[in-house]
Amino acid sequence: MEDIKAYIESGILELYVLGDVTPEERTQVEAMAQKHPAIKAELEEIGRSLELYAEENAVEPSENLRNRVLNSLVVNLGDDRTFSSTRTADEEEDNVIIPISRARSNTFFKYAFAACLALLLVSIVALISVYNKLQESNNLVASLQSQNQRFANQTSLMDKELGVFHDASFKMVKLQGTPKSPSSKLTVAWSPVKKKVMIDMTNASMPVNDKDHQYQLWAMVNGKPVDLGVFDADTTSTGMKEMKSIASADAFAVTLERRGGSPTPTMDQMMVIGKF
Amino acid sequence: MSKKRKISLSEEELVLALQRREKIAAEALYDMYSASLFGVIVRIVNDEAIAEDILQDTFVKIWNSFSSYSTEKGRLFTWMVNIARNLAIDKIRSKDFKNQTKNQELENNVTFIDEQRNTVYKPELLGVKDLVEKLKPEQKSILDLVYFKGYTHVEAADELGVPLGTIKTRLRMAITQLRKYFN
Numbered sequence: 537m538e539d540i541k542a543y544i545e546s547g548i549l550e551l552y553v554l555g556d557v558t559p560e561e562r563t564q565v566e567a568m569a570q571k572h573p574a575i576k577a578e579l580e581e582i583g584r585s586l587e588l589y590a591e592e593n594a595v596e597p598s599e600n601l602r603n604r605v606l607n608s609l610v611v612n613l614g615d616d617r618t619f620s621s622t623r624t625a626d627e628e629e630d631n632v633i634i635p636i637s638r639a640r641s642n643t644f645f646k647y648a649f650a651a652c653l654a655l656l657l658v659s660i661v662a663l664i665s666v667y668n669k670l671q672e673s674n675n676l677v678a679s680l681q682s683q684n685q686r687f688a689n690q691t692s693l694m695d696k697e698l699g700v701f702h703d704a705s706f707k708m709v710k711l712q713g714t715p716k717s718p719s720s721k722l723t724v725a726w727s728p729v730k731k732k733v734m735i736d737m738t739n740a741s742m743p744v745n746d747k748d749h750q751y752q753l754w755a756m757v758n759g760k761p762v763d764l765g766v767f768d769a770d771t772t773s774t775g776m777k778e779m780k781s782i783a784s785a786d787a788f789a790v791t792l793e794r795r796g797g798s799p800t801p802t803m804d805q806m807m808v809i810g811k812f
Numbered sequence: 813m814s815k816k817r818k819i820s821l822s823e824e825e826l827v828l829a830l831q832r833r834e835k836i837a838a839e840a841l842y843d844m845y846s847a848s849l850f851g852v853i854v855r856i857v858n859d860e861a862i863a864e865d866i867l868q869d870t871f872v873k874i875w876n877s878f879s880s881y882s883t884e885k886g887r888l889f890t891w892m893v894n895i896a897r898n899l900a901i902d903k904i905r906s907k908d909f910k911n912q913t914k915n916q917e918l919e920n921n922v923t924f925i926d927e928q929r930n931t932v933y934k935p936e937l938l939g940v941k942d943l944v945e946k947l948k949p950e951q952k953s954i955l956d957l958v959y960f961k962g963y964t965h966v967e968a969a970d971e972l973g974v975p976l977g978t979i980k981t982r983l984r985m986a987i988t989q990l991r992k993y994f995n
Contacts, residue, residue, distance in 0.1 A: 547980035550987050553886070555894040556964050566885070583887035585990040586959065587848070590893060593960070594847035595854050597864055602842055605868045609838045609875045 711810035951986035
């Protein structure tokens with residue numbers, strides 16, 4: 537018993553419990569414990585007091601470590617179940633949410649694309665019709681402008697004609713038909729002051745000339761004929777036609793000449809003549 | 813995790829359940845011993861995140877090698893705490909750990925952790941104070957060096973500059989004081 541007491545008091549049992557022994561010492565202590573219940577009881581007491589000391593100095597690990605540790609043990613067990621139910625719930629939720637949001641966005645973009653296409657077609661049709669209307673309007677404006685221009689021209693022309701009649705300096709000379717063409721008549725307006733000669737085509741009554749010939753107006757100055765220009769006579773001729781200017785004249789006459797006029801009048805082709 | 817939900821079994825029931833590898837055994841094992849083991853580990857490694865990893869490794873090792881434990885060898889906790897201490901000591905002696913934490917005053921760390929953690933085990937605080945008063949300073953320092961810092965008694969003798977025999981005697985006296993206190 538003395539040996540056992542000395543063995544206990546050597547402190548080897550404490551080191552054994554603390555794991556601070558060599559493999560030989562370990563085997564020796566275990567053999568002693570098998571043989572002597574007193575040593576076994578001593579080891580039990582040392583272990584218990586160190587366990588309680590550890591309990592006194594216990595430190596609570598963080599709460600989430602419990603699931604982590606237990607899951608790692610369960611994985612080792614080959615068990616599919618996990619100790620945490622929240623995680624699987626999250627995963628299920630994810631699985632459900634993703635396809636729905638995808639489907640929604642798919643149909644949304646489908647409809648959006650269709651709407652865009654429809655809008656584009658409507659826009660093109662509207663653009664074409666507006667373009668056509670614009671073209672019509674432009675044509676209308678152009679035709680109105682040309683019409684306006686025609687009216688303006690006509691008005692100014694008529695103003696000029698009226699001016700001739702109103703101008704006191706103009707002298708009206710009525711040319712009468714010669715025996716060759718007794719029914720022919722032509723009125724010549726002449727202003728010696730303004731040196732202007734005009735013929736009144738509206739009231740003219742001349743046979744229609746062919747395309748090879750033209751009428752030529754002559755002024756008789758001191759018995760000599762002076763060319764005043766050529767003109768055509770047809771049924772639609774209207775207005776006053778200005779001829780070449782001349783300062784003085786005794787008489788006016790019209791002969792039928794070759795187209796373009798002649799330097800001297802062909803006397804047997806005289807159509808009308810008038811004197812002051 | 814509330815205290816009420818913690819599972820507690822007698823040591824015999826727990827050992828049987830662990831041998832059958834029942835799920836409830838894992839839960840009971842964790843609930844009954846995680847704080848005690850974590851207290852030892854965190855004092856050795858002095859880093860909570862590393863201590864948690866080691867605690868996890870400890871439980872995995874306990875679970876996987878439980879067949880090597882027998883009640884003949886002693887208390888379950890003695891076996892488990894030596895697994896935890898060995899893993900923690902392996903860690904602090906590994907190269908990467910040494911690189912990241914240079915040598916620090918050992919006892920300072922223990923008191924530092926105690927101060928940091930004292931809110932966690934407030935109900936037991938009175939008891940610890942009584943216990944600390946019962947232990948002589950030289951007894952407490954050798955016990956904490958070996959138990960909570962992972963020193964061998966040879967290393968502790970070097971550290972404290974006392975003969976090996978004195979170390980053994982002081983260690984035995986400290987544990988004897990513990991036994992008196994807990995009885």
